Amino acid sequence: MQRGIIELSSRPSILSAATVVGKKEMDGPLARCFDKYDETDTFGMPTWEQSESEMQRIALNTAIDKGGFKIHDIDAIFAGDLINQCTSSGYGLANFDAQFFGLFGACSTMAESLVLASMLIDSGKYSRCAAVTSSHNCSAERQFRFPIEYGGQRPPTAQWTVTGAAALIVGEHSGAPYITEVLPGRVTDKGITDNANMGAAMAPAAADTLKRYFDESGTKPQDFDTIFTGDLGFEGSGILGELLMSEGYDISGVHKDCGLMIYERERQDVHAGGSGCGCSGCVLAGHILPEITAGKLGRILFVATGAMMNTASLQQGLTIPGIAHLVCIEGDRADG
């Protein structure tokens, strides 16, 4: 019998979190949530790829600093990103003197790293771990689609890759916010081939994970203050709602999508919303966790989704597999 939900009885805490974003994110509704930004999006580096690495470096440094830690307080780093061979993480975190687990979960990376880090902390293998991820609009666009200078037309279902990096320090329990349960995702492929509609490709993975979670835990969506998905955008969020409704779970009223929170969709011309590892990572670190700490949210699900294709697989006509990892994060609601 396969194990599903893993209960973390020691309730590992998220001890510190930091975010680094670009200009467009600072023009959005969550601007006041972010720690650092660079008006030029370059972070002082000569290439967009190096800018993204630099954002990870700054994010981890800031998270360590905000928590009052030193690098030697961190047992291991769990990190990944969208760039080929995850070089934003490899280069960005190379000079930290810490053990390193490279992950690839596409835009689900922040949840994947939290699942692994919190299980290993709960088991006593580690005391304190970092979870780090990033995306950069310019490095992602030129790798997956076209250089931005090309000015390619984007269809309405397309999402806007967030320029952002997030770093969390997870450790033994010491108050809210803390992680109580995790549920890793399964690779789910429902036949979507349109790389300008990642939301549709990832929604079935989110539905699979959430259905498994509700079925096994006996909970219903309304048992949570909010169910946050990572970057389904406008298109994918609608599909997720329909898929879960057909399974008997109504998430309307409790569902929010990080891709629809980070930008003002119409005014900022981001089409179906934000995406990229940095999107759900920054919304979690900059907005959701502080709301839990402040007692405004009591128990939430964080379900980050990833699309696991590459340019070659799409050119070869393959469909887009998705994955969604789930983390249940809790605090003490101010209103009881």
Add this chain to the structure above:
Amino acid sequence: MQRGIIELSSRPSILSAATVVGKKEMDGPLARCFDKYDETDTFGMPTWEQSESEMQRIALNTAIDKGGFKIHDIDAIFAGDLINQCTSSGYGLANFDAQFFGLFGACSTMAESLVLASMLIDSGKYSRCAAVTSSHNCSAERQFRFPIEYGGQRPPTAQWTVTGAAALIVGEHSGAPYITEVLPGRVTDKGITDNANMGAAMAPAAADTLKRYFDESGTKPQDFDTIFTGDLGFEGSGILGELLMSEGYDISGVHKDCGLMIYERERQDVHAGGSGCGCSGCVLAGHILPEITAGKLGRILFVATGAMMNTASLQQGLTIPGIAHLVCIEGDRADG
């Protein structure tokens, strides 16, 4: 104080292992060790990328089958590969009904997946996990260098990417071979920029991990029947020996490199030896583990190394960071 070596007191066992290789590997000295191969290297698929995915699918199927398991006996799969966005794993393992952790550790992937899987089994979070990886000469060559049809000249320090996939099933203790200790790697960058000399880029990472292991455990190289490194090749193996000698550890006599074992270097014209995630994965699964089961090896270190660059980072003049994860695997030596 950062944790280093993690001792696995329950000694998780490697319950089953399977390998799938190509024609060149079947022409090498370890031919009799491999489970499945395809004379055409295509595995019936229309593109090299899909061939590599298919190899992972066959390898995992075979490992499950050899162990007498069903997919529902597997709690989670840990998998990764060299292809952009790790699509060999994403597509190859999409149809297995199991939770999935995508990893990126370049050629260190098999060790990284064993480190994570065995820690989670030792802690009781999981009962049984799969560790899967692959590489394919033709998909790797055209992604990282040139399509093979181009016939580019390769320098003597270049390694030959192995066409191979390996899958291991790790579970609760039930005899040899079993995992007793793990030590994750740190990202190590000593300034190598030559992408035709990966051995030199990765050797410092292997030296860092082994030095940390010997220092902390109080062991010396001669306490192990063999120290297997993953794919340093001829060039990198020499550098590793020198680096460790300068730290007071003499590995000559006990060190073997998977990249130097899988091919007959001169006759098969592979220059500095084999490489790719599939190299150390297949040598471990096909050769090392059976030797432990047979009592010919008692206690070994498996140290798989990865180079964490991509084509863009090299074109931009960056150096090549390396990483090396260590797994101590034991059995009962026939001679005592």
